[in-house]
Amino acid sequence: MVNLTVDGRKVEAEQDWTVLDAARVAGVHIPTLCHHESLPPYGACRFCTVEVTQRGRTRMHTSCTLPVKEGMVVSTASKSVHKIRRMLAELMLARCPDSEPVIKLAAELGVHESRFPYPRVGKSLKIGEDEDCIMCGMCVRICDDVMKVGALAFEGRGGLRSVTTPFHEPSEVCRLCGACESICPTGTIRQRRIADQEPREIPFEFEQGLARRKPISLLFPQAVPKVPVIDANTCMNFKTDGCKICEDNCEAGAIDHSQKDRTESVNVGAIVVATGFDMFDAEDIPRYGYGRYPNVITSLEFERLSHASGPTGGKILKKDGTTPKSVGIIHCVGSRDVNHQEYCSRVCCMYSLKFAHLVKEKTEAEVYNFYIDMRAFGKGYEEFYKRLLSEDVNFIRGKVAEVTDVAFAPEEKDKLVVVAEDTLFGMVRRIPVEMVVLSAGLKPGGDADQVAHLFSLGRGSDGFFLEKHPKLAPVDTVNDGIFVAGACQSPKDIPDSVAQGAAAGAGALSLIDRGSVVLEPITANINPDLCGGCKICVSNCSFSAVEYNPDKGVSEVHEELCKGCGTCVAGCPSGAAQQSNFEDRQILSEIKGILS
Amino acid sequence: MAENSFEPKIMGFLCQWCSYTGADLAGTSRMQYPPNICVTRVMCSGRVDLTFVADALADGADGVLIAGCHPGDCHYSEGNFRTMRRYSMLLNLLDQFGVEKERVRLEWISASEGEKFAKVVTEMAESLKTLGPLNWKERSANYCGAL
Numbered sequence: 001m002v003n004l005t006v007d008g009r010k011v012e013a014e015q016d017w018t019v020l021d022a023a024r025v026a027g028v029h030i031p032t033l034c035h036h037e038s039l040p041p042y043g044a045c046r047f048c049t050v051e052v053t054q055r056g057r058t059r060m061h062t063s064c065t066l067p068v069k070e071g072m073v074v075s076t077a078s079k080s081v082h083k084i085r086r087m088l089a090e091l092m093l094a095r096c097p098d099s100e101p102v103i104k105l106a107a108e109l110g111v112h113e114s115r116f117p118y119p120r121v122g123k124s125l126k127i128g129e130d131e132d133c134i135m136c137g138m139c140v141r142i143c144d145d146v147m148k149v150g151a152l153a154f155e156g157r158g159g160l161r162s163v164t165t166p167f168h169e170p171s172e173v174c175r176l177c178g179a180c181e182s183i184c185p186t187g188t189i190r191q192r193r194i195a196d197q198e199p200r201e202i203p204f205e206f207e208q209g210l211a212r213r214k215p216i217s218l219l220f221p222q223a224v225p226k227v228p229v230i231d232a233n234t235c236m237n238f239k240t241d242g243c244k245i246c247e248d249n250c251e252a253g254a255i256d257h258s259q260k261d262r263t264e265s266v267n268v269g270a271i272v273v274a275t276g277f278d279m280f281d282a283e284d285i286p287r288y289g290y291g292r293y294p295n296v297i298t299s300l301e302f303e304r305l306s307h308a309s310g311p312t313g314g315k316i317l318k319k320d321g322t323t324p325k326s327v328g329i330i331h332c333v334g335s336r337d338v339n340h341q342e343y344c345s346r347v348c349c350m351y352s353l354k355f356a357h358l359v360k361e362k363t364e365a366e367v368y369n370f371y372i373d374m375r376a377f378g379k380g381y382e383e384f385y386k387r388l389l390s391e392d393v394n395f396i397r398g399k400v401a402e403v404t405d406v407a408f409a410p411e412e413k414d415k416l417v418v419v420a421e422d423t424l425f426g427m428v429r430r431i432p433v434e435m436v437v438l439s440a441g442l443k444p445g446g447d448a449d450q451v452a453h454l455f456s457l458g459r460g461s462d463g464f465f466l467e468k469h470p471k472l473a474p475v476d477t478v479n480d481g482i483f484v485a486g487a488c489q490s491p492k493d494i495p496d497s498v499a500q501g502a503a504a505g506a507g508a509l510s511l512i513d514r515g516s517v518v519l520e521p522i523t524a525n526i527n528p529d530l531c532g533g534c535k536i537c538v539s540n541c542s543f544s545a546v547e548y549n550p551d552k553g554v555s556e557v558h559e560e561l562c563k564g565c566g567t568c569v570a571g572c573p574s575g576a577a578q579q580s581n582f583e584d585r586q587i588l589s590e591i592k593g594i595l596s
Numbered sequence: 597m598a599e600n601s602f603e604p605k606i607m608g609f610l611c612q613w614c615s616y617t618g619a620d621l622a623g624t625s626r627m628q629y630p631p632n633i634c635v636t637r638v639m640c641s642g643r644v645d646l647t648f649v650a651d652a653l654a655d656g657a658d659g660v661l662i663a664g665c666h667p668g669d670c671h672y673s674e675g676n677f678r679t680m681r682r683y684s685m686l687l688n689l690l691d692q693f694g695v696e697k698e699r700v701r702l703e704w705i706s707a708s709e710g711e712k713f714a715k716v717v718t719e720m721a722e723s724l725k726t727l728g729p730l731n732w733k734e735r736s737a738n739y740c741g742a743l
Contacts, residue, residue, distance in 0.1 A: 588651055594636065
């Protein structure tokens with residue numbers, strides 16, 4: 001510990017602190033322009049100059065670069081210090097009269113104008129014209145020292161000093177990480193100018209690409225565990241071994257860039273498969289215009305738009321930032337359709353009604369719901385539909401043929417026209433709207449076949465996981481100990497998913513809680529002396545109860561999984577496989593007895 | 597014309613969950629069907645080994661009925677699919693031995709189809725009456741003699 005005095009206050013400092021650190025701890029304000037916690041100190045702006053008395057000698061020094069020493073006496077507000085600072089402010093103001101941080105700092109010091117004329121000779125980036133660079137060097141330092149890329153550097157001296165790239169050419173090494181742009185206090189640096197490329201925005205998956213995220217981000221507000229995740233594909237540390245600003249700033253020391261993926265083996269007694277669903281891809285129906293017209297959006301995108309924590313703060317806006325005056329909501333996109341999914345996705349009618357209600361609540365827009373049937377099957381659902389009828393939402397019963405921007409009449413100009421059948425009126429209607437929401441259906445997850453294979457799950461014709469019995473065992477599967485729950489078993493909404501989750505959990509608990517498993521007395525068994533290892537029995541078993549043992553060269557029956565159907569026994573060519581109480585010789589005796 | 601006094605013997609293999617229960621239902625509903633069938637219960641139609649069919653025919657049966665759950669409804673999920681496959685192989689075999697295809701039938705009878713069970717047995721008995729007795733001993737003797 002080092003003891004020093006700052007403005008009369010005693011400060012206990014660590015060995016490696018600077019005077020600026022010590023002053024901050026003492027609660028003394030020292031103005032800075034080129035200082036940043038994540039950057040090594042540079043002493044460029046000189047604003048942090050203080051008067052330091054040590055061993056009888058007094059001198060002026062920049063506090064950001066001066067290490068603390070025992071017995072130092074620091075004065076941050078003496079007359080000389082003030083004089084220096086005001087002069088610096090005037091000089092800086094002369095150089096950058098339009099820069100906000102400079103104007104602000106100068107004003108703090110009581111300087112409002114500069115008596116020095118300054119011909120604008122030095123440009124901040126030779127690549128383009130810009131006068132607001134204050135030569136703080138933060139962009140250079142962050143690119144070089146922290147990001148370990150070094151695309152920017154200072155060039156020239158005095159009035160000709162500027163920040164630029166080698167030979168003033170667009171940088172070949174710039175990683176478009178955006179660090180310089182984010183740290184520049186005056187907004188002078190732009191990635192576009194350094195690398196001659198558009199900066200890459202990382203689309204935020206949870207916000208459906210409507211917002212961007214950083215390489216380190218919280219996946220979504222309800223994530224479990226609720227901790228940020230580092231995306232190794234975009235994080236600079238994985239590209240240049242630099243940055244790690246997040247790690248430096250983390251007070252809990254919770255960040256470790258050296259973590260690697262690892263596979264862990266866990267022995268369990270029961271498994272609940274609740275792997276969810278994927279949204280139907282609206283681009284598969286090109287005539288609805290998704291991907292072509294900017295104001296045709298999917299239901300998930302609308303969810304983010306209308307959510308208070310979303311990219312627009314909950315305001316329903318078109319892509320140009322204005323509020324739509326009319327919105328069309330198209331039901332059954334991808335569902336109840338022989339060309340795509342034949343089943344009904346169950347949740348879309350209700351969420352489409354919710355959207356209609358939200359639009360009415362948040363805007364003055366006219367709302368049109370294009371539906372086939374109104375599926376309001378749950379508690380309070382029909383009442384909600386009735387409410388919307390009284391909120392003047394327009395309901396048009398009929399399939400939508402297309403969404404087009406070709407106008408046939410003056411009121412359709414510059415609008416999206418929804419061409420739909422109106423079966424109640426008995427005609428085809430063209431409804432011009434400013435925004436179209438496609439209520440896309442639910443489909444099995446993209447990796448459903450791999451998951452099914454992993455857990456020996458059957459899949460129905462619609463691709464969702466097969467339950468043991470649609471009415472009597474909706475969360476069990478044919479394999480004891482493996483349960484399914486939620487939308488992976490069939491499209492369903494939240495209350496039903498929760499109920500199934502609880503049911504599957506209860507099923508799993510009752511299994512493992514019992515401590516023992518009741519076996520069928522009619523299980524199959526294989527005589528290893530007769531078995532030739534042909535594995536016909538293995539392929540015959542629907543319950544994964546027969547397994548080939550490569551060490552012994554024979555197949556074996558897992559009694560606890562065997563259901564006692566005997567199919568493997570019938571297929572066995574050598575008679576090695578038999579079924580207890582239904583052995584071949586028993587049945588053959590029966591036959592003989594019956595027919596004699 | 598002398599009345600045909602031949603009464604065919606039908607061996608039935610019924611699966612526990614569907615067809616055996618269906619046959620049970622026919623009984624409790626007092627449905628009338630010819631007494632020519634004798635059944636034995638297996639857990640699944642997939643348990644039926646083709647040698648059972650062969651042995652039944654060799655032991656005096658004139659016809660065999662294998663009955664199981666409807667495809668897709670098998671209590672053991674896929675057992676009846678395997679029965680289907682084995683049955684088509686069996687028909688091939690029967691053909692080679694000169695046994696008429698009509699003698700061995702595979703039927704899907706669910707637990708509620710008592711009426712179907714009665715109908716199937718009635719039909720089988722009738723068609724076997726027309727076909728006549730199997731007389732396996734004679735046939736196999738002729739067959740071996742021909743070799």
